[in-house]
Amino acid sequence: MIGRIRGTLVEKQPPEILVDVAGVGYEIHMPMTSFYQLPAVGEEVVVYTHFVVREDAQLLFGFADKLERGLFRELIKANGVGPKLGLAILSGMSASQFLASVQNEDVxxxxxxxxxxxxxxxxxxxxxxxxxxxxxxxxxxxxxPPSSDLLSGGNTIVNVNSAREEAQSALIALGYKPAQASKLVDSVYTDGMESESLIREALKAAL
Incomplete structure (x- = not known):
């Protein structure tokens, strides 16, 4: 099992990243709570991972720390919860918020x-x-709080349309229906917002 990856962050396309390790690029799916903590593109990153093998795919899921990975592993043991839904849950609320919801039976x-x-x-x-x-x-x-450098990937000028499209694509990848994703993004968008802050606010608005 691949438990941890350390390398150069090459791409950030929420909720996925690409990490270069000695010339090999690893595609990793991440919950947005971990995604927000990533460094800028081109910098070194350490990601704790969970490797999933299916008949049709081999997937890596990454987390900022062992705690969030541990919660993800418990989530996917639950009946009816697969990796994709586990990723969506930990994108929609932090690990501590999810734990509180379960312990308080906040359905x-x-x-x-x-x-x-x-x-x-x-x-x-x-x-x-x-x-x-x-x-x-x-x-x-x-x-x-994400810095403008982190949100822009280090040196990228954000295009308004691409930021909105990227945010909508990320929400759809996390399980929201296209119409719902579009509505959430439109409800929180203000001029100058970049994709990651737009995703963050859209997820907050969904709660």
Missing amino acids: SALVSLPGIGRKTAERLVVELKDRLAKFGKMQSIAVP
Whole structure:
């Protein structure tokens, strides 16, 4: 299993990145909570990974720290939760917010996430409440405010249309329907917003 990757961040296309390790490029899917913490393109990055092998694909999922990866691993053990839905859950709320929702049996908060209906939310609470108790003493994962350099990938001038399209594409990849993704982006967009801050605000608006 590939548990950690350290290399040069080559591309950032939320929710995916490309990391170069000794000439080999690894495509990694990340929840947005981890994506926001990435350095600029061209800098070194360390990503904790979970490797998924399917009949039709081999996929790498990456996280900013072991804690978030551990929560992801518990999530995908739950009935009806695959890696894609696990990624969407950890993009829609931080690990600490998800833990609080499960421990407090806050079904309404979970239902606000893409792909989570009421029955699924109730099942997650039942299945995960005891299993996630070991994470109970965790400190909230701090998501630092993104700098303009980080958001622009280091040296990229952001185009308004491309920023909106990128944000919509990211939301769709996380499980939102196209019309819903477009509506969320339009509801939070203001002049000059870059794609990652636009995604962040759209996800907040969905809760």
